[in-house]
Amino acid sequence: MASIEELMRGNLLDVFNERDGDRRRAAIARIYAPEVRFSDPDETVVGHQALDAKAQHILDGAPGFVFRPDGPIRVSDDLGYLAWQFGPAGEAVVRGVDIATVADGVITRVYTFLITE
Template identity: 55%
Template structure:
């Protein structure tokens, strides 16, 4: 069973940073509950298919950009926190945010993204 820290890293790097649809779908199945709820400033998505579409859409809007951690994963029991940045590889970020996840039964059940000033 993955740790909260491993799930947070998978969320950022294996899902939201993965441009290959098949690899991303596999990571989603391993990382999130089937009824995952993901909330960001644009709205709320539910389930694996909607989450996959959300990640794909974000990547399509930012060709050549990569997500990377912007600090360590912080964990408090079943709650994970990971700051991130997005931008062209090797260049200053154009966006920053924080992902906060609630983990149940070894998978992310709820995920919240907050945006920070770049």
């Protein structure tokens, strides 16, 4: 069973940073509950297929951009927290935070907050 740290890292790097659809869908099946709910400032999507489409949409809109962790992963009970940045290599155009709930070794809920300064 994956740790919360591994799930949070996978959420960012193996799903939202993965441009190969087959590898991303395999990671989604491994990391999330079937009815996972993902919410960001734009919308809430539910389920593996919708999450895959959401990740693809983000990546399609930002060719050449990559997600990178922006600090340590923090864990409290069944919650994971990971700050991130998104932009061309070495540059942060967007910063944000993912907070996820975990049950039975998979992510059940993800909340994404964008950080504006």
